[in-house]
Amino acid sequence: MSRALLARNGRRALPLIYGGRRGTDTLSGVHLAARRFIVDMSYSAHFMDFKGSSIASSMKKLVVTKLSPNFREAVSTQTVAVPTPGDADLLVRNRFVGINASDINYSAGRYDPSVKPPFDAGFEGIGEVVGLGLSASSRYTVGDTVAYFGSGAFAEYTVVPAKEAVPVPAVKPEFLTLLVSGATAYIALKRLGDLAKGETVLVTAAAGGTGQFAVQFAKQAGCHVIGTCSTNEKAGFLKSIGCDRPINYTAEDLAKTLKKEYPQGIDVVYESVGGSVLELAVNSLANKGRLIVIGFISGYQSASGIPPFKGGTLPVKLLQKSASIRGFFLPHFLGDYREAMSSMIQMFAKGQLVCEVDFGDLAEEGKFVGLDAVFRAVDYMYAGRNLGKVVVEVAPPSVSNSKL
Template identity: 55%
Template sequence: MPGTNLPRTLRKLVATQFSPKFRDVVAIAEDPMPQPGDGEILIKNRYVGINASDINVTAGRYGHQSKIKPPFDIGFEGLGEVVQASKNSPLPVGQAVMYFNHGAFSEYKVLKANRVFPIPSPSPQFLPFLVSGITASVSLDKVGEIKKGETVLITAAAGGTGIIAVQWAKLAGCHVIGTCSTDAKVEFLKKIGCDRPINYNKENLKEVLKNEYKNGVDVVYETIGGEVFDICVNSLAVKGRLIVIGFIEGYQTELGFKPSRTMATIPVRLLNKSSSIRGFFLEHFVSDIPRYVTKMIQLQQEGKLKTFVDMGENYEKGPFRGLESIADAVEYLYTKKSIGKIMVNIDGGQSSKL
């Protein structure tokens, strides 16, 4: 039986069919409250993170989903507190934790204690270090191989992962360019160390790179796809590396991406510069996650790395509270109005102000 202070059931968000139209295919389901088994803990979620790939999951675009039939659990990351623990669990009741695991869009979650990260408090400021932070730091180090003195371009630089990428590249001693959509975001990026913010609604990205970076860009952190991808490929320096993080411009379409107009000539373009295009998918770098999360938390505690949380306080459908608001938060991500990591306050018990 669940603990006396716990409800007998939990609510969670599930996908009822495969489609990129997130709102249309998600529903709230109810399950009996689980009990933690050997080495497991029961977590009460306080916050869950919103990611562009939440739509890719409901669209069934990942290989492992070929064996999954709807309805299925969704959500990548959560943060909360241990409310029950097995006798041999190394984590006590009351310990604040966060985790990267499928099915996070739930009021409670059972996981092995060794699959979570203990954190100093259940503050939302730690959650950006999971999917967003790991993607930024590991990809720039392991795939982009950034080096001191190099020029690094971060697309969607004011987003949840872009903010970490900007700071990570600066900590490595790089010159950082960042694209964004508003003047407010330009000012924000300057404050976190971005050397050359570009508001692509006022400046032409292609022309800025051509005129101001005549030798090209050493590393590109590319999340947009479509025309932006083409511009970035053509702007690479000799031995430049472009990291494909995603192609968010096409996620809401049935195809899932916008085809590259220069794809047919890319081999020649890469050969002429000894440059490369490199893909990054987080689940292929699982062994690096604990070390990088620990490092980011350490840098945060030292005041060298900052996180920024957006729970929709300034959005007409915000602030985001409860499972019912997750679809609003996912749609908000695609409005390009957010600054920082978008999250939903699941239990509504704490302010999102840091």
């Protein structure tokens, strides 16, 4: 038995029986090489790779201690014991975590008002399995690389239910971009967009974490794609991923440009800004147009979380055009998640999907490294400076002979 595998309860484990298999993971669609899995025949309940991964006795994590849309005010850094995975759980050493606009909705308690502080922050992470429960060992082993979408990601280690983990070929931050941002664009456009070849699609905040994917998926569907952005650099990026008409709204009047260049209107809008941009999107819809609301970031930092919207004439406008507004919240579409992740991972592997990552290299204090950098990363994103998905490197690659 490997000396790196120790029983968490302190007892000496009896010999283990190993078995191998080869095949394709049904969740990610990634081909798995034959490897040895643990079949426990001891009194041990958990396996922890203390030697190979140098698991410390304590760790840092970010905890929401006060409900507020001000992330720095709501969240604090705490030092706690490294948790022990349950029977069907994995203990993941986080290498990278993703920043989402909705992180401050979570810190403000807007998703589930019944949940009171303190509670853990962060939605998505990627790293290496360094410990696992007995049931989880039938499918995973120490050293496997996984990504996950769930609460408590802003931590150096996170316990993840094995059934919710996504096996990935390597700990690359590009895979992290797919968990929320990519999946939102993929599923929303597929289920609610009803895209048809030749239609015109408008993506707001198109150079952001999820906008970049909406542009690419709409283009793959044979649509003419318009993307809004705030700089010429972002406009150049949008062109590079297939956007037909980037519009830098700081240099062009968005309303006038859409009216002049698209007099017949927009067939589908993928909208995440809200407020006046949402109003413009409604006014720009074509007959039978579909407007998909995936967020309204312009209001998240306010007390209510909702930006002002003049909707008094909305019923008339929708009726006159036989148009519709459709809301999308990823947790309501988890039945589509496996297929979406599998498809996107395969597209990325084949070079058919760009997953742009922003580590904050151009931020004032430099690259986002270390858990405390999450605070800077949230500010950076809300200042509209990011190009692509904002990602924080929580820990450097392991120097052991693990897979990282």
